[in-house]
Amino acid sequence: MGEAGKIAIVTGASRGAGKGIAIALGRHGCTVYVTGRSRQAGDHALPGTIYETAEAVTAAGGRGVPVRCDHAFDTEVEAVFAQVEKEHGRLDILVNNAAAIHDELTDPGGFWEKPLKLAGLIDVGVRSGYVASWHAVQMMVRQNSGLIVFTSASGAAHYSMGPAYGAHKASMDKMAFDMASDLRHAGKSVAVVSIWMGALLTDRLKAIIASDRKKYGHLDGRCETPEFTGEVIWALSNDPELQALSGSTLVGAQIARDYGITDAGGRVPATAQELHPGLKPLAFHHAVVR
Template sequence: MSTDAPVALVTGASRGAGRGIARALGSHGCKVYVTGRSISRSETKNGTIQATADEVTAAGGRGIAVQCDHGDGEAVAALFAQIEHDEGRLDILVNNACAIQDALTEPGTFWEKPISLGRMIDVGVKSSYEASWHAAQIMVRQGSGLIAFTSAPGAVHYCLGPAYGAHKAGLDKLAADMAVDLDGTGVSAVSIWMGALATERLLGMIEADPVKYGHLADALETPDFTGHAIWALFNDPELKQLSGQAVIGAEMATRYGFTDANGKIPSSARDTHKVAPRENYKIIVR
């Protein structure tokens, strides 16, 4: 790797998991590009990419906010062109952007909810594919890099409906198949299962319906936790052995010896839900 500060891109980083991941990478000294659609507080009541970039810098790295709608292919291409022009490299891509809507957690079957929930497959799976395509152009040329996807146990069990499930399962499969093509290039692709996150959205859900969601309160991971997992993976000299796998963030903490902010390692979905990432067959058809 370069002796300069590693360059990372975290998509969908105005709030939630992306914000925490970017902040964590900043604490390890990374230069982090953070993307999202909202750059100023006047545009949204929620978080902004500029606020995230400021937190990255405060944590010890350097945060750079770039407004980007990951549903817009031209905007995404321009983003990567900017990174390549300004940095000449990209070490870590974190595919986190997703079109989450409040209706996702409301009661009802998929046909009773807005059809627009299906945009999670567009700004989620499709956008992650496109970002990875651009990142691979840079990383393969430099002979190194990590493409990470933020996934969850909903990839293998029903959770919040078929759009969410297809999104998470799709990310795991992108990592698996991209790793086949990336074999021998020095670039790895890994999907990371996050646990229940202490994000603004989930904390609000717990407060609004403690009967339904209150059991999650004692099992939450900080949004930063996955960022530390990504950093540990990036620095693993044996990372290629994990390329193509969906891994559980809590198990990566045990593997690499780090904890969450409370000094503890969260429980693994393998223990709490008795589920594990699917294994891909070794068959390759070209």
């Protein structure tokens, strides 16, 4: 398939990582379906809408298609995939990035001292990623090709912002591993990976850094751009050895080096292990119980 022909869905792409990934895929001529809840300014405390992201994808050289979707509702998710099926009959890349992130996540205190709504990461994050992948695989198995990506982070393997966040990230990695096992067992050439992103210089993180420079100022100059992971995903989707990586949790900064990808300005972001010696994705056992 030619570069301009790839069809992608990036969930939770009104802003942040999802927006950057969608724009990066647009640079390579992809048609990118941009999902999210924000349709106009004021829908969220942070700037960004699905329409703005879609326009940025088109401006980058692709075709952005905004689709309003609340990933808490399975019927809305189903409608996104039905639209892609109707309009293209195929899907090449799914990026599971939608997550229910609340500002209180970074507040001090134990999990019991924070609002119960933080558990929403288990619904819009873990469960929603499963549901979107289930729909994506219906098309990908039929065409016997495709790439599903979960956006994860090193919080899967160390404490970070509480149990809801940790459970979300660890679940991304394990779902990629298990989904790849099922697909491999069925003899299908559909790859599933989880990617550890570094700290991303998004509007949310900029606000967090500004709110407490003593605590978060060390992140200045150490963040990845939101587009960086999108470039990694594009390289993965074109790797003839992709199936060998299926089921893996990949450290984005490391796999980028393997592909010769740099971030804005030619910068090479630090890997998780460079920032925290000994830190690496969990190794899941090869035993299979069916």
